Amino acid sequence: MxxxxxxxxxxxxxxxxxxxxxxxxxxxxxxxxxxxxxxxxxxxxxxxxxxxxxxxxxxxxxxxxxxxxxxxxxxxxxxxxxxxxxxxxxxxxxxxxxxxxREPAPVATLTKASDCKWGNSALPTLEGSHLQPGMLELLDGIATLKFASGAEVALEAPVTLELISAMECRVKKGTVVAEVPSQAKGFTIHTPDTKVVDYGTRFGVSAGDDGKCLVHVIEGLVEVERQGKAGRQELRAGQRVDYGGFLHSATYPDANNHEEQPEPGRWLPGPINDLGDGWQILTTAYGQGKDTWIQSDPKYHVSGRESYVRIKHSTHNTNLERKAYLGFDLSRFQGKRIAEAELTLHVEPSDLGFASLVPDAVFSIYGLTEESQDDWDEKTIRWETAPAHSEAQEHRVAPVASQARKLGELHIPQGTTRGAFTLKGDDLTEFLRHDSNGIVTFIVIRDTDEHARNGLVHAFASKENTRNTPPMLKVRVEE
Structure with a gap:
């Protein structure tokens, strides 16, 4: 040699x-x-x-x-x-x-990965896989990691997470929820500019690759270190810290007061493409169309200019019920017979609440049959005055039965952050056929409750949304 x-x-x-x-x-x-x-x-x-x-x-x-x-x-x-x-x-x-x-010992196990769509991940993504240090990118769904230390971290898509050790991980961008038992005290989550050290608790972290970070403590205590800021800041249950502006002060009077904005903010991804399938397409942006929602919190004021239609059902906080109202201008179809129809809503990544606290969700869609109430205004509609609604407890999850009829349901899997969900069938077609004033109103209600406070607020693109299709009605008219 x-x-x-x-x-x-x-x-x-x-x-x-x-x-x-x-x-x-x-x-x-x-x-x-x-x-x-x-x-x-x-x-x-x-x-x-x-x-x-x-x-x-x-x-x-x-x-x-x-x-x-x-x-x-x-x-x-x-x-x-x-x-x-x-x-x-x-x-x-x-x-x-x-x-x-020989490779480093596994630091975590992928204990849940059902209905997940993965991106450019360097680690195995099959449920039950043992994971060594490396990168995971989750595009859709919710995945749960059980670290060797005992800490559990739920990944809420879209999110990119780096596993460092049994006691450390790094959120590159996206949202995670960590539940840390006493034996894993000191478990640490890093973001590009922030370090969150746990002391036995449940907390959420939302981070952007531009350095933005929001830490929200659901239970227990954490300490937060921020690059460029001296010392550590303690956060206890219900408290949060926002670096970069995840909270929306235009929505709540005092965005830094956790009593004023009960659901924590989230990181939002980039835009997605519009959809179309060749039918005659009508959206809430056409003619006299409109879309908005109502909320049981008297301090909350919907402007009608929001990019999302937000929907939620919660028995844990009576001020957080939300229903959506969608109005479509059908004047272009007057004098014609509607043969088929489909109502499509486009899910947007919500910027409020944690998806891991809400299971697979069922949404009921109702058609307003009391046509005299079709003239509601998206800028002035309120919980107290909304069509087919009263402040009775039973109407938090259903409209007044004599003024609306159920047309069907949408089922949205836990953790879904994007995609089109469509309702179709004879009930929808018949409802549209019976319209006599050129305007139809749909009421959308989430039947599914959250597991605990701070659960996800589902978001759907509105006509003000600049990166996704607003509520869309596809109609086929008979010749």
């Missing part, structure tokens, strides 16, 4: 001990150790020499001449060499290659 080659194999072996090989180098060294006896002998002799040094049995005269460590000049204690050299070479040949391929 040439001197240059000898040094090359020794260098690769040394780097292999430190897990510093590239994949090509690892394969090259592994192949040589299996198929080239001279390389295997060199590695075995080098390993024995290292062992002698570490155990104090190394003799000065065994030092190989430099600069070229020829194999036949590497001398060992004779008794030790005669006994161990054949064994070492055999071990290297049969199994010592594991040093080249």
């Amino acid at each position: 040439k001197q240059e080659e000898t040094w090359r194999w020794l260098e690769l072996w040394e780097r292999a001990q430190d897990h510093a090989l590239s994949e090509d180098e690892r394969q090259q060294l592994s192949h040589a150790m299996v198929h080239r006896p001279e390389v295997r002998q060199l590695i075995a002799q080098t390993s024995l020499l290292t062992a002698e040094v570490r155990t104090g049995r190394f003799r000065e005269e065994t030092t190989p001449p430099l600069p070229a460590p020829r194999v036949d000049n590497l001398r060992f204690s004779s008794r030790l060499a005669r006994f161990l050299l054949p064994l070492a070479a055999a071990v290297v040949s049969a199994g010592a290659v594991w040093l080249l391929v």
Whole structure:
């Protein structure tokens, strides 16, 4: 073996001990150790020499001449060499290659990954997979990680998360909810500019790759460090800190007061494409169309200019009920018979609440049959005065039965952050056929409750949304 080659194999072996090989180098060294006896002998002799040094049995005269460590000049204690050299070479040949391929111990397990869509993830994404340090990108759905420390972290799509160790992870962008038992006290979540240290609690972190970060404590205590700010800030249950403006002061009078904005903000992704399927398409942006929602919180004022229609059902906070109202201008179809119809709503990533606290959600869609109430105004509609609605408890999740009829349901899986959901069928078509004033109103209500406070507020694109299709009515008219 040439001197240059000898040094090359020794260098690769040394780097292999430190897990510093590239994949090509690892394969090259592994192949040589299996198929080239001279390389295997060199590695075995080098390993024995290292062992002698570490155990104090190394003799000065065994030092190989430099600069070229020829194999036949590497001398060992004779008794030790005669006994161990054949064994070492055999071990290297049969199994010592594991040093080249051994990987860090798993730091977490992917305990839940149903209905998930993954992006450019460097780690396995099958449910039950053991995960080593690395990156996960979740595009849709909710996935749950159980760290070896006992901490559980729910990933709410879209989110990119780096696993660092059993006690650390980093949110590159997106939202996670962590539940940390006492044995994992000190579990830490990093964002680009923020460090959140847990002390036995449940909390949510939403982060943008531009440095924005919102930390909201649901239970317990955390400490937050922010780059450029001195010291740590303690946060307890119900408290939060917002770096970068996730909260919307235009929506609530005091966005920094957690009593004024009960659901925490979230990171929002970029735009998605519009949809279309060739039917005659009518949206709430056409003619006298309109869309908005009502909320049971008397402090909340809907302007009618929001980019989302927000819907929620909560028995944990009576001020957080939300219903959506959608109005469509059907004047273009007057005098024509509607043969088929589909109502489509486009889910947007919500900027309020945590998806892991709301299960698969059922939404009921009603048609307003009391046409005298079709003249509602999206800028002035309120909880107290909305069509087919009263402040009675039963009307929080259903309209007044004599003024509206149920047309069907939409089922939206937990953690869904984007996509089109469509209602169709005879009930919808018949409702449209019976319109006599050129305007129809739909009322959308979420039947599904949240598991605990701070649950997700579902968001659907409105006609003011600039990156997604507003509520859309597809109609096929008979000739």
